[in-house]
Amino acid sequence: MNAMAWRVLVPLKQPAIGKRRLLGATRDAADHAQLVHAMQLDTLDAVLAVDTHPLVAGLSVVAGPLGFRLPAGIELFPDAGGGLNPALAGAAEELARRYPSDGVAALVGDLPALRPADLLAALGAAADHPRGFVRDLAGTGTTLLTAAAGVALDPRFGTDSADRHAESGAVELTAATSLRADVDSAEDLRYCLQLGAGLLTSQMLPDLV
Secondary structure, three states, X not given: OOOOOEEEEEEXXXXXXXXXXXXXXXXXXXXHHHHHHHHHHHXXXXXXXXXXXXXXXXXXXXXXXXXXXXXOOEEEEEOOOOOHHHHHHHHHHHHHHXXXXXXXXXXXXXXXXXOHHHHHHHHHHHOOOOEEEEEOOOOOOEEEEEEOOOOOXXXXXXXXXXXXXXXXXXXXXXXXXXXXXXXXXHHHHHHHHHHOOOHHHHOOHHHEO
16 A cells, blocks of 8 residues: 555543543642643644645544543544443544545544654554554553554454454554553553653652652
8 A cells, every 4th residue: 555644543531530540650740730731732733733745634632521622733623432442433434525535544642752753653654544543551552553544443442452353354554662662550650751751740640659
């Protein structure tokens, strides 16, 4: 396949209810919400840093009520309910309808150490396959799922999503650590801080346990 432009699609939860397993990593619930918000914004900022690159055609978010304003230039798709996979599938279908010549790349919203160049490298590699995915550092989850133009995204996020995406025919993509380092635990968060988290997440250090 030739290189194509990608519509990056990020699912987000309201910070106060997202990443419940990280509650023990902060001093209180307010700090927890700020931490989740910081990780979300650092992930989005990494994508926005390359939004003028030919590989990136745009950035969208699918979410219910967030309680905060998204950075400029991000299109919002409302989450109609039913869970993460139906929300992603619905938003991906709408993106494909509006922009039929572009691929869709679903990116998780908890990659605070994501380096823009690492995302571009994965998107470039994904253009060689109808569908592709990136396995997280734990080996079981998925941090990026791509579908080329004219191909359904078919998201299967959740328990053992990496294996389920592979079983569905998606090709596993080689990716740098920053694109695989999602945050599901305090240990994951500490690793991202060592790796080099974004500005907002790094500023949360004084509020971490």
